[in-house]
Amino acid sequence: MIDAAALSRAFDRPMRGPLAGVVVADFSRVLAGPYATMLLADMGALVVKVESPGGDDTRQWRQPVRGDESTYFLSVNRNKFALSLDFADADDLAIAHRIVARADVMVENFRPGALERFGLDAASVRARHPSLIVASLTGFGRGAGADLPGYDLLAQAASGLMSVTGDPDGPPTKVGVAVVDVLAGLHAAVGILGALHARERDGAGQRIEVDLLTSALSGLVNQASAVIAAGASPGRLGNAHPSLAPYEPFATADGTLVIAVGNDRQFAHLCRVLGTPVLAEDPRFATMPARNAHRELLHALLTEALRSRPAAAWAPLLTDAGVPCGPLNDIAGGIRMAEGLGLEPAVTAGPKGDGVPTVRHPIRYSSGPVDYTKAPPGLDADRERILRWLATDPA
Structure with missing residues (x-):
């Protein structure tokens, strides 16, 4: 961990909260990894988002948009500092390694084996930095499923989630949001917090592995338990519950x-x-x-x-x-209901008058509110600030 006050000065942003002083090298993209790292950023961690020169795929997932920015990208990237790097370029690769050297946590969701030729795979970076925590997210693990593409829809289908979603006489149906990605992101964030706690005890980092399929099966809770523990065959019940009525x-x-x-x-x-x-x-x-x-x-x-x-x-x-x-x-009604209950569901990330409306962090801390001082970054928006930070004394 780095002194939180020093990070606040370097990045001109308050670094406070339960993870103040923790540095996260975020090499993930799309949803599961970025959702996990946004939660960590909300909790006060410095998250450096490393993108390819073309940017995170979700920057192009539009419509809908706010201005010229994809609302999909905006939904999971607040409170982060971004720069673009081409690992095939020696100078950019050196910058990536310098970011990892400063980090407490590295998060990546590259295809298994893809980072090895750059020396950024978990085994290589942990050999150089034993206290580093590396969180790897995959679709179907690093074994026999390593080459299977890790998309939420495929995980919903393969896990059986779609088989229990929809009307009894209708086709299997996906959930209306990439819920398996969200589950995997939550699991990754929890695993990272556990690993940080363990490191406080013994000083050692470790690798955390989260895959979409296992996350989906865990998230199926009672439905998966019915199969494993009782040999049942759950099916679609529409909006009804398999164990409760009405x-x-x-x-x-x-x-x-x-x-x-x-x-x-x-x-x-x-x-x-x-x-x-x-x-x-x-x-x-x-x-x-x-x-x-x-x-x-x-x-x-x-x-x-x-x-x-x-x-x-x-x-x-x-x-x-x-x-x-x-x-x-509908979703707008859900937001209005939360507002009526005083839950403050919508906040603004970034400067007042020039920020981005976003859904607030789901956890409240008695020690103080979550900061939303950094809007989701533009592509390569924080390069100079990050490079100046890397040039300073790491102590």
């Missing part, structure tokens, strides 16, 4: 209300509010296993009762009775 959207007099009953007590309260207390006493619905066995009939009976009032009328009644329920929003 736990899905319901039609009301004017729209949709989502009801999420997690136990028999909540179900009894639901039935009382709906004016159908007899359902809670019916042996077909009195327990969760029974409700699961008769879920289609239960859904029809509850829908019949719910259609007597609008969703906005049912929601406060059910909430007051302790029945979990909520609206079915």
